[in-house]
Amino acid sequence: MSPAPLIVFDKVWKTYGQGEAEVRALAGIDLAIGQGEFVAIMGPSGSGKSTAMNIVGCLDTPTSGRYGFMGVDAGRLDRNRRAELRNLYIGFVFQGYNLLPRTTAVENVELPLIYRGVPAQDRRALAMKALAEVGLEDREHHTPAELSGGQQQRVAIARAIVTRPTLLVADEPTGNLDTARSHEIMQLLTRLNEEYGLTIVMVTHESDIAAYAGRTIAFRDGHVASDTKKLEAA
Amino acid sequence: MIWETVRLALRSVRRNALRSFLTLLGIVIGVAAVIAMLTIGSGTTQKVKADISQLGSNLLIVRSGRPAAPGSGPQQTIRPLGEKEVAALAAHLEGARAVSPASQKQVRVVFGTESLTSSITGTDNAYLDARDWKVTSGRSFSESEVRGGINACLIGETVRRQFFGAGDPDGASIRIGRMSCKVVGLLEPKGYSGFGQDQDNVVLMPLSAFQRRIAGNRDIETIYVAADDATPTQVVQTRIEDIMRDVRRVTADREDDFSVRDMTQIADAMASATATMTGMLGAVAGVSLLVGGIGIMNIMLVSVTERTREIGIRLAIGAHEKHILIQFLVEATVLSLLGGLIGIAIGLALAGAASLALSIPFVPSLAVVLLAVGFSALIGMVFGFFPALRGARLDPIEALRHE
Ligand SMILES: Nc1ncnc2c1ncn2[C@@H]1O[C@H](COP(=O)(O)OP(=O)(O)OP(=O)(O)O)[C@@H](O)[C@H]1O
Numbered sequence: 357m358s359p360a361p362l363i364v365f366d367k368v369w370k371t372y373g374q375g376e377a378e379v380r381a382l383a384g385i386d387l388a389i390g391q392g393e394f395v396a397i398m399g400p401s402g403s404g405k406s407t408a409m410n411i412v413g414c415l416d417t418p419t420s421g422r423y424g425f426m427g428v429d430a431g432r433l434d435r436n437r438r439a440e441l442r443n444l445y446i447g448f449v450f451q452g453y454n455l456l457p458r459t460t461a462v463e464n465v466e467l468p469l470i471y472r473g474v475p476a477q478d479r480r481a482l483a484m485k486a487l488a489e490v491g492l493e494d495r496e497h498h499t500p501a502e503l504s505g506g507q508q509q510r511v512a513i514a515r516a517i518v519t520r521p522t523l524l525v526a527d528e529p530t531g532n533l534d535t536a537r538s539h540e541i542m543q544l545l546t547r548l549n550e551e552y553g554l555t556i557v558m559v560t561h562e563s564d565i566a567a568y569a570g571r572t573i574a575f576r577d578g579h580v581a582s583d584t585k586k587l588e589a590a
Numbered sequence: 591m592i593w594e595t596v597r598l599a600l601r602s603v604r605r606n607a608l609r610s611f612l613t614l615l616g617i618v619i620g621v622a623a624v625i626a627m628l629t630i631g632s633g634t635t636q637k638v639k640a641d642i643s644q645l646g647s648n649l650l651i652v653r654s655g656r657p658a659a660p661g662s663g664p665q666q667t668i669r670p671l672g673e674k675e676v677a678a679l680a681a682h683l684e685g686a687r688a689v690s691p692a693s694q695k696q697v698r699v700v701f702g703t704e705s706l707t708s709s710i711t712g713t714d715n716a717y718l719d720a721r722d723w724k725v726t727s728g729r730s731f732s733e734s735e736v737r738g739g740i741n742a743c744l745i746g747e748t749v750r751r752q753f754f755g756a757g758d759p760d761g762a763s764i765r766i767g768r769m770s771c772k773v774v775g776l777l778e779p780k781g782y783s784g785f786g787q788d789q790d791n792v793v794l795m796p797l798s799a800f801q802r803r804i805a806g807n808r809d810i811e812t813i814y815v816a817a818d819d820a821t822p823t824q825v826v827q828t829r830i831e832d833i834m835r836d837v838r839r840v841t842a843d844r845e846d847d848f849s850v851r852d853m854t855q856i857a858d859a860m861a862s863a864t865a866t867m868t869g870m871l872g873a874v875a876g877v878s879l880l881v882g883g884i885g886i887m888n889i890m891l892v893s894v895t896e897r898t899r900e901i902g903i904r905l906a907i908g909a910h911e912k913h914i915l916i917q918f919l920v921e922a923t924v925l926s927l928l929g930g931l932i933g934i935a936i937g938l939a940l941a942g943a944a945s946l947a948l949s950i951p952f953v954p955s956l957a958v959v960l961l962a963v964g965f966s967a968l969i970g971m972v973f974g975f976f977p978a979l980r981g982a983r984l985d986p987i988e989a990l991r992h993e
């Protein structure tokens with residue numbers, strides 16, 4: 357079904373510290389995620405989920421092993437090349453939204469386009485379109501302080517998809533939201549996955565949130581404990 | 591992209607308006623000092639030049655004392671000038687239009703209830719020739735007044751205004767120290783000199799009267815010599831030196847105990863004094879700019895720390911190191927440029943006020959302003975570089991986790 361996988365972990369290790377104090381955040385992970393998949397990553401606290409997400413999102417590199425992204429050995433690229441990869445192909449959604457304070461919604465969404473060198477007038481149009489996509493076209497001039505948590509997370513999603521990325525990396529995107537707001541966000545992500553074929557890798561602690569994903573990978577102590585695909589047409 | 595960054599920088603400066611302003615103070619003071627100083631300096635230079643061309647570059651000034659070190663060395667060994675030098679020059683000097691002795695003293699002058707401290711000069715009519723000075727009303731000294739040391743005065747415009755207002759000074763009697771003196775003529779106004787001196791606050795009287803009633807001795811302070819138009823000043827200067835050596839019996843193996851200088855040499859001496867002054871003030875301004883630069887460095891470090899999370903976000907969504915570097919560099923530059931502009935405005939205002947107060951021309955220089963702009967931008971870049979680099983080198987993951 358999926359040809360060349362988008363994401364490949366080949367015996368990926370990530371260790372922090374040295375000697376006695378060494379922490380094995382990831383202990384030889386093997387993993388492949390195809391284009392267009394919607395994957396939820398679960399597991400207890402400290403099991404290495406965020407560490408893995410940072411590598412998936414090209415923010416970090418493995419201590420050993422190979423991380424392939426779009427057929428590129430992303431783990432060996434320098435930080436500026438990885439920045440380019442992130443800018444071109446990857447969108448991020450964080451638990452804490454991470455919008456720029458005192459900056460309007462539309463300006464926040466425009467941000468990745470600036471680093472892409474998109475001209476100002478195109479930037480505004482694209483940002484407005486992305487805001488419309490998440491249902492916030494009427495909030496363009498609001499700053500994060502003037503938006504609810506759910507709305508802020510929508511702005512963050514708009515910012516992540518404004519560049520039409522291949523991959524969306526979301527570390528506990530609903531962690532700060534109430535149940536109703538969480539489900540709205542998940543419906544939005546599901547729609548982006550289905551309509552645009554956006555590949556999504558998402559960390560969550562809640563199984564009803566994970567249930568939106570087509571595949572759930574469970575981490576334990578830096579290993580993959582289980583990897584289950586949802587049956588199609590249940 | 592760059593306009594975007596400048597706008598961003600301006601916004602961030604505005605957000606921390608007070609902090610930004612305090613940070614800028616060093617730059618503002620430094621630049622204001624430099625601008626004021628240079629503008630006042632060039633105004634003064636211009637005024638001095640104008641004065642000298644007005645006095646005529648062919649005016650030579652003879653004084654007693656060694657030429658090399660004015661004011662230094664044992665003063666008692668200096669023989670003052672006297673009648674015989676004046677007589678010798680008047681008799682033997684060729685190529686001179688006028689030779690005039692003069693002695694000067696600051697004395698309190700009183701008329702009615704008004705009083706004024708004025709520069710009293712004892713001299714003769716040749717002085718007016720030598721200095722190209724005209725008598726606008728009344729007359730110059732008569733032969734008998736000069737010879738007999740009669741108390742007759744020519745007054746300058748400032749003295750006239752102080753004592754007589756709109757009235758006619760002719761024939762009035764003014765008190766100079768303990769003597770009284772009849773006003774016979776009014777001198778043409780000359781304004782302030784380049785050294786900030788009111789040239790119209792003067793009273794001229796016959797030399798012998800001055801010597802008897804004011805100075806109490808027969809010394810002559812200065813002999814003014816105006817070269818005629820056909821003879822180069824240099825030539826006249828050499829001739830004066832020869833005659834002076836002869837009359838004062840300065841043998842070839844001894845140093846001259848008098849000096850002959852023309853106005854250009856005096857202007858040069860003045861200019862070098864001004865340059866020393868400028869240099870000292872420049873050093874003060876330099877220290878202020880250095881302090882200002884360190885202030886900018888400090889505030890930019892604070893700014894980078896405060897905005898660590900913002901940097902993390904920008905890096906995560908694809909900013910290069912250079913994007914972050916440029917952002918903070920531009921911010922530091924905008925900040926110090928702003929300080930520079932405020933400093934230029936204040937500096938020009940100060941120079942304007944000073945030129946009004948000192949009656950010197952106000953000559954703002956575009957080159958100096960552009961230099962100040964460039965220099966303050968440079969300070970921002972230099973002192974902003976380290977903080978900006980620190981921001982650019984942040985690890986995105988740690989930056990995102992900050993606070
Ligand atoms: N920068 C770091 N320095 C040292 N140890 C680290 C660092 N980052 C992560 N770790 C350690 O690596 C392990 C995995 O951390 P990670 O953040 O991936 O866990 P997680 O699965 O995301 O947990 P949570 O569900 O609480 O977010 C933990 O033991 C953590 O203490």
Ligand SMILES: [Mg+2]
Pocket residue numbers: 405406407527
């Ligand atoms: Mg985590």
